Amino acid sequence: MNVQRLKYLLKRLGLSLVSLWLVATILFLIxxxxxxxxxxxxxxxxxxxxxxxxxxxxxxLTQPLHVQYVYYLKNIVTMNLGNSFxxxxxxxxxISGRLVNTLVLxxxxxxxxxxxxxxxxxxxxWKRDTRIDVFGVGIVLVMYAAPVFWTGMLGxxxxxxxxxxxxxxxxxxxxxxxxxxWDNYISTDFLHHLVLPVTVTTLYFLSVPAxxxxxxxxxxxxxxxxxxxxxxxxxxxxxxxxxxxxxxxLPVLHYAAVSLGFAIGGxxxxxxxxxxxxxxxxxxxxxxxxxxxxAQFSFLMLATIVIGLNFLADVLSAYVDxxxxxxxxxxxxx
Amino acid sequence: MKAILSTIQLSKAxxxxxxxxxxxxxxxxxxxxxxxxxxxxxLVLAFFGLLAIFAPVVAPYDPSREFFAGGQPVALQPxxxxxxxxxxxxxxxxxxxxxxxxxxxxxxxxxxxxxxxxIGTTVGxxxxxxxxxxxxxxxxxxxxxxxxxxxxxxxxxxxxFGASVWNVILAMVLILxxxxxRVIRSETLSLAERPFIKSARAAGASDKRIMFIHILPNxxxxxxxxxxxxxxxxxALEAGISFLGLGATAVTSWGAMLELTFSSGAxxxxxxxxxxxxxxxxxxxxxxxYISRIVEEISNPxxxxxxx
Numbered sequence: 091m092n093v094q095r096l097k098y099l100l101k102r103l104g105l106s107l108v109s110l111w112l113v114a115t116i117l118f119l120i121x122x123x124x125x126x127x128x129x130x131x132x133x134x135x136x137x138x139x140x141x142x143x144x145x146x147x148x149x150x151l152t153q154p155l156h157v158q159y160v161y162y163l164k165n166i167v168t169m170n171l172g173n174s175f176x177x178x179x180x181x182x183x184x185i186s187g188r189l190v191n192t193l194v195l196x197x198x199x200x201x202x203x204x205x206x207x208x209x210x211x212x213x214x215x216w217k218r219d220t221r222i223d224v225f226g227v228g229i230v231l232v233m234y235a236a237p238v239f240w241t242g243m244l245g246x247x248x249x250x251x252x253x254x255x256x257x258x259x260x261x262x263x264x265x266x267x268x269x270x271x272w273d274n275y276i277s278t279d280f281l282h283h284l285v286l287p288v289t290v291t292t293l294y295f296l297s298v299p300a301x302x303x304x305x306x307x308x309x310x311x312x313x314x315x316x317x318x319x320x321x322x323x324x325x326x327x328x329x330x331x332x333x334x335x336x337x338x339x340l341p342v343l344h345y346a347a348v349s350l351g352f353a354i355g356g357x358x359x360x361x362x363x364x365x366x367x368x369x370x371x372x373x374x375x376x377x378x379x380x381x382x383x384x385a386q387f388s389f390l391m392l393a394t395i396v397i398g399l400n401f402l403a404d405v406l407s408a409y410v411d412x413x414x415x416x417x418x419x420x421x422x423x424x
Numbered sequence: 425m426k427a428i429l430s431t432i433q434l435s436k437a438x439x440x441x442x443x444x445x446x447x448x449x450x451x452x453x454x455x456x457x458x459x460x461x462x463x464x465x466x467l468v469l470a471f472f473g474l475l476a477i478f479a480p481v482v483a484p485y486d487p488s489r490e491f492f493a494g495g496q497p498v499a500l501q502p503x504x505x506x507x508x509x510x511x512x513x514x515x516x517x518x519x520x521x522x523x524x525x526x527x528x529x530x531x532x533x534x535x536x537x538x539x540x541x542x543i544g545t546t547v548g549x550x551x552x553x554x555x556x557x558x559x560x561x562x563x564x565x566x567x568x569x570x571x572x573x574x575x576x577x578x579x580x581x582x583x584x585f586g587a588s589v590w591n592v593i594l595a596m597v598l599i600l601x602x603x604x605x606r607v608i609r610s611e612t613l614s615l616a617e618r619p620f621i622k623s624a625r626a627a628g629a630s631d632k633r634i635m636f637i638h639i640l641p642n643x644x645x646x647x648x649x650x651x652x653x654x655x656x657x658x659x660a661l662e663a664g665i666s667f668l669g670l671g672a673t674a675v676t677s678w679g680a681m682l683e684l685t686f687s688s689g690a691x692x693x694x695x696x697x698x699x700x701x702x703x704x705x706x707x708x709x710x711x712x713x714y715i716s717r718i719v720e721e722i723s724n725p726x727x728x729x730x731x732x
Binding site: 105106108109110112113116120123224228231232234235236237239240241243244246247251351354355356358359362363370373374377378385389392393396397400 | 461564567568570571572573574575576577579580581583584656660663664667668669679682685686691692693695698701702705706707709710713714
């Protein structure tokens with residue numbers, strides 16, 4: 091049993107690493123083939139041809155493609171990602187700071203969305219086929235269908251520009267001075283900036299757990315053991331929250347990791363609305379500025395997180411439901 | 425139609441098949457008419473469809489025309505009779521832009537949905553039917569795509585190919601077929617084990633025939649459900665990409681309208697410019713969700729769930 095699970099997880103880990111390598115290769119190709127010499131964006135256009143070539147050589151851009159590729163992979167493995175064209179500071183330094191900002195926002199809202207979503211989903215399943223259920227599902231779907239950047243804009247219009255309750259973007263006030271790293275994230279100034287982005291994204295992410303929980307619970311409520319409990323005289327409330335909900339909850343948890351990956355991937359758009367200095371906004375800015383080293387490795391960082399979280403989801407479901415590992419190990423399928 | 429049909433001599437088996445087909449069509453219509461959200465969704469789709477088709481007729485002005493009054497641009501005006509949805513910072517008519525925007529959203533949604541449907545279904549059936557190495561290779565590609573965050577990927581590809589509606593569609597299709605392929609593959613795997621497939625094989629049917637004559641029709645409801653969801657996603661994604669300032673440049677799209685309201689700082693006051701495009705995207709995406717649900721409901725009446 092445990093050997094099978096271990097075998098399954100090792101296999102998934104291997105496949106994740108293969109995926110990561112493939113993504114890195116695709117990124118390498120895309121960025122090498124992108125139109126426009128990367129050096130044109132850093133160097134003044136009036137620079138002489140010779141000086142430009144020297145700079146290209148300095149960045150290794152004159153080497154043959156396969157040599158560049160080997161260097162590229164070596165640099166990823168040793169975490170030596172070079173300097174940004176734009177900021178001329180190390181890429182790793184810029185990325186790590188932005189990554190923390192993205193994670194603080196997304197982990198908070200995905201966690202809140204799953205806690206609230208599960209409760210909402212259970213409630214809707216309890217009220218199944220009533221007017222409350224129909225309207226509730228409708229509201230949940232509207233929150234999912236509305237583009238998150240638009241709801242963000244509406245939030246800014248009302249709560250920032252109209253009432254002035256929250257700041258219109260960013261992570262700190264201009265006057266803010268942090269005493270040390272942690273002060274950046276636990277000060278009231280930061281929380282004040284966090285309120286609106288977290289609220290808007292939580293409502294957006296809430297739909298998936300809510301509808302998944304509702305669907306699962308409807309399935310569980312159809313099973314025989316529920317009928318037995320009803321026959322034994324347990325109250326509807328007790329059946330739902332003490333017995334059925336537990337069984338329906340486990341598959342939802344599996345989605346939590348996947349959702350977090352999805353949220354971090356979507357940070358490009360969310361962070362633009364709230365001027366949130368995170369990884370997604372960094373990719374957007376770096377891509378527009380043709381700062382290729384920075385764009386490339388921020389993207390690779392996002393992909394690593396997504397792949398890592400998908401693997402985590404596999405680990406979770408293998409532990410929560412041992413059948414997964416056994417079946418997969420035997421069939422060798424997905 | 426009826427007259428032609430009556431002149432044709434039908435065999436007994438054909439008559440039964442025809443009767444069954446008619447009663448199932450009536451049944452589908454009945455389920456649909458009884459579902460109020462699905463009816464509303466169909467109305468919303470019809471509304472935007474007509475708006476898109478007849479945009480040049482319905483729109484009062486050219487969406488890029490700039491309005492002047494006494495030499496001054498009529499910029500950021502609230503709704504009036506001349507401009508039902510007000511004007512933009514560039515003194516353009518929001519109402520006309522909103523009408524033309526429906527074209528982009530529907531075009532992107534439908535084209536991307538159909539392309540994903542074709543690619544995803546083909547890959548899914550081939551992988552699920554042949555299994556073995558074919559399956560392994562195809563599913564490795566799908567797995568890799570699952571590791572790629574969609575929005576930044578599309579962003580970079582659009583930058584690579586150049587900003588246009590067609591390239592946005594192309595970039596979206598390149599990543600979105602992953603889900604379709606996975607879902608169709610797993611359904612094909614279970615269908616291939618069913619007795620009727622085995623007997624078809626025993627009767628000497630070719631692989632191609634089994635895949636496309638025997639398996640494909642059984643996948644149709646699932647394909648329809650998944651395709652409508654892809655359409656919804658594509659519309660939302662295109663809006664997001666346009667909001668990043670990288671979508672359609674030559675034409676007006678709802679996402680691009682919102683990008684300009686945001687970047688010009690007009691969201692401080694111009695609610696008339698913010699609400700119509702965003703609300704329309706929401707309604708359109710929502711309608712496709714409800715359509716996918718009714719298809720699911722018709723093909724699998726027991727389920728009563730929402731797939732996302």
